[in-house]
Amino acid sequence: MKTTNKHLLTIQVLIILLMVTSVPLCLKAQEETTLAQPEKKEVVDSIAFLMTEKYVFPDVGKEMGNLVLQNFEKGKYAEIHSHQEFAEALTMDLRSVSNDKHIGIRYNPERIAMQKKAEADEEDKELETYTKRLQEASNYNFKEIKILPGNVGYLKFNSFMDASVAGPTAVAALNFLAHTDALIIDLRDNGGGSPSLIQLMTTYFFDETEHLNSFYIREGDKTEQFWTLPYVPGPKMINTDIYILTSNRTFSGAEEFTYNLKNMERATIVGETTGGGAHPVSGYILNDNFTISVPFGRAINPITMTNWEGSGVEPDVKVSRDEAYDVAYEMALENLLEKETMDEIKNAIGWKLDALKAEREPYHLDVKDMKAYTGEFGPRKITLENGQLFYQREDRPKMQMIPMKEDTFWFKELDYFRLKFVRENGKIIAVEGMYDNGRTDRNDKS
Numbered sequence: 001m002k003t004t005n006k007h008l009l010t011i012q013v014l015i016i017l018l019m020v021t022s023v024p025l026c027l028k029a030q031e032e033t034t035l036a037q038p039e040k041k042e043v044v045d046s047i048a049f050l051m052t053e054k055y056v057f058p059d060v061g062k063e064m065g066n067l068v069l070q071n072f073e074k075g076k077y078a079e080i081h082s083h084q085e086f087a088e089a090l091t092m093d094l095r096s097v098s099n100d101k102h103i104g105i106r107y108n109p110e111r112i113a114m115q116k117k118a119e120a121d122e123e124d125k126e127l128e129t130y131t132k133r134l135q136e137a138s139n140y141n142f143k144e145i146k147i148l149p150g151n152v153g154y155l156k157f158n159s160f161m162d163a164s165v166a167g168p169t170a171v172a173a174l175n176f177l178a179h180t181d182a183l184i185i186d187l188r189d190n191g192g193g194s195p196s197l198i199q200l201m202t203t204y205f206f207d208e209t210e211h212l213n214s215f216y217i218r219e220g221d222k223t224e225q226f227w228t229l230p231y232v233p234g235p236k237m238i239n240t241d242i243y244i245l246t247s248n249r250t251f252s253g254a255e256e257f258t259y260n261l262k263n264m265e266r267a268t269i270v271g272e273t274t275g276g277g278a279h280p281v282s283g284y285i286l287n288d289n290f291t292i293s294v295p296f297g298r299a300i301n302p303i304t305m306t307n308w309e310g311s312g313v314e315p316d317v318k319v320s321r322d323e324a325y326d327v328a329y330e331m332a333l334e335n336l337l338e339k340e341t342m343d344e345i346k347n348a349i350g351w352k353l354d355a356l357k358a359e360r361e362p363y364h365l366d367v368k369d370m371k372a373y374t375g376e377f378g379p380r381k382i383t384l385e386n387g388q389l390f391y392q393r394e395d396r397p398k399m400q401m402i403p404m405k406e407d408t409f410w411f412k413e414l415d416y417f418r419l420k421f422v423r424e425n426g427k428i429i430a431v432e433g434m435y436d437n438g439r440t441d442r443n444d445k446s
Contacts, residue, residue: 035081039287044072046286047090047105054294055098056218056279064097083107083289099310101277102252102295109289116285132165140166144186145173149352149415151345152332153180153240160193160253163200170197174204175234182241182332188271188321192252195226195280202257203228205266207238212260215280217297241335243328246271246313247321252278256299258313263303268331269315271324278309330356344438351436355415358404365389365403373401373421377431378443380419391419 048065055061071077071093080086087105094103111127118127141159148154155173163170177183195213202212210228217224244258244267255274261267279295286292299307319327333353340346367387374382379394382401389401391411401409407421407428415436422430422442430444 035083035086037078039289040077040080040086041072043086043090043105043286043290044068044077047094047292050284050292050294051094054218054282054284054296056216056295056298057098058218060098064094064103067097068093087290100279100295101275102279102281102293104293105286106291106293107289108291112285112288112291116288135161135165140169141190142166142169142173145176147177147180148184148329150333150336150349151179151181152329152336153177153183154186155183156186156189158189159191160195160197160201160257162194163196166197167200170201171233174201174237178235178237180237180240181336182243183237184243184245184325184328184332185267186245186325187250187254187258188245188247188324189249190251190254191249192254192256192277194253195256198253198257198260199226199229200232202260203232204234204236205238205240205242205261207236210264211302213256214300214302215297216300219296223300241332242267243332244269244271245321245324245328246274246315247324248272248275248312249321250313251275255308255313259301259308262313262316263301268317268328269313270317270328270331271315271319272321273314273318274308274312276308276310276312278307326356326360330360347438348436354404355410358402358410363403363405365406372428375428376446378446380431380433380443382431 048069051061051065052058053061055064068090077086077089080089084107087107090105091103094105095101111130114127114130118124140157140161142155142157144154144156146154155177157170157173160166195215199212202210206228209230212226212228214223214225216222242261244261246254246258246269250258250271251274255277258267258269258274262269278299280297280299281293281295284292284294298309301307317327317331330353333349333356337346337349337353340349370384370387370389373389374384376382381392383390383392383398389409390398391401391409392398397413399411399413401419402411404410404418407423409419411417411419417436418434420432420434421428422432428445430442433441433443
């Protein structure tokens with residue numbers, strides 16, 4: 001149930017991958033054998049020892065250890081014959097005492113075999129190759145990066161792998177986004193990971209050295225501090241507006257990143273309250289079939305002097321996870337529009353902002369009022385079909401007209417174009433084509 005320091009990072013990376021990705025972590029399907037009572041006792045005894053000796057709160061650790069021992073003696077696990085069900089039952093029992101979502105028992109015989117082989121033979125590279133391949137196949141869990149209209153950056157990644165492996169990818173992503181005016185960081189599916197990547201990425205958002213977080217470690221009764229780094233490759237984003245998207249799946253290190261920037265007043269949090277896990281963990285091998293993740297410390301924020309364990313991080317703007325992206329994007333554009341001084345850029349931001357608002361709050365036009373819009377306007381023709389208005393210019397494809405307001409319409413197919421109806425004494429006399437570059441053209445009604 002012990003592991004060497006050399007291979008601890010590998011175990012932690014595998015735990016992160018298991019918790020936050022759907023990538024299969026076994027090279028082939030595991031074939032379960034019957035779970036015997038002696039193995040159950042071995043596992044329960046090991047869990048009780050580790051919780052008593054390693055868990056961040058000694059009293060709670062002892063209580064958890066005693067509970068699984070008592071449950072074993074009372075025969076609670078006697079009728080469980082599946083390794084997976086046994087792991088789930090033990091996890092639930094431990095969490096029933098601590099409510100610590102970082103605690104988990106897992107059935108991992110193939111990875112354990114590779115781990116033990118690697119520890120026994122320093123020249124063996126199977127586990128290292130296996131882990132590296134998983135990391136590369138997931139692109140270190142960096143999933144999407146783009147620059148949205150209005151010069152708003154978007155970055156989605158689903159875990160904070162250690163900076164020693166994921167650092168170059170994070171640096172490349174942030175350098176690509178360096179000249180955006182606002183940045184949306186999507187952590188709605190991010191299950192956490194290493195403080196080292198949090199430290200690296202956060203450094204890009206501050207000019208001066210800042211104290212980010214501290215961890216109290218039970219073993220040795222010590223506290224480790226994490227500060228922004230003295231140097232990062234590429235330009236910093238100290239004036240960029242930051243928006244972080246969260247959900248109830250945002251967990252652990254992703255919560256630390258969010259909690260830090262929220263309390264430092266460096267980001268606006270949009271979405272749902274996060275999962276509520278503030279304890280760093282270590283992975284241990286219990287026997288040939290089972291591993292356990294044991295929280296060994298607790299986070300201490302230098303501003304609040306506490307953390308988000310059990311409570312999660314409350315967003316500044318509370319909306320569902322599905323709404324968070326649109327709400328944050330709209331907020332970003334509104335703030336940029338207010339600050340911008342160049343007319344050309346203001347017009348571009350306003351154009352996109354109007355479209356977003358039209359999508360989020362559709363304008364309803366009664367069918368009985370649609371007839372007034374139909375007709376021919378030079379090369380442009382408006383028709384009413386099955387209760388919908390359609391626009392067609394000469395022999396080009398017909399497109400459905402979507403109302404933004406009473407006399408202005410947009411088109412899903414043409415983000416750069418809108419159609420405005422011109423009235424005189426209440427009657428429509430012309431249409432005006434409007435373009436995102438400020439150009440307009442007009443055709444009178446035939």
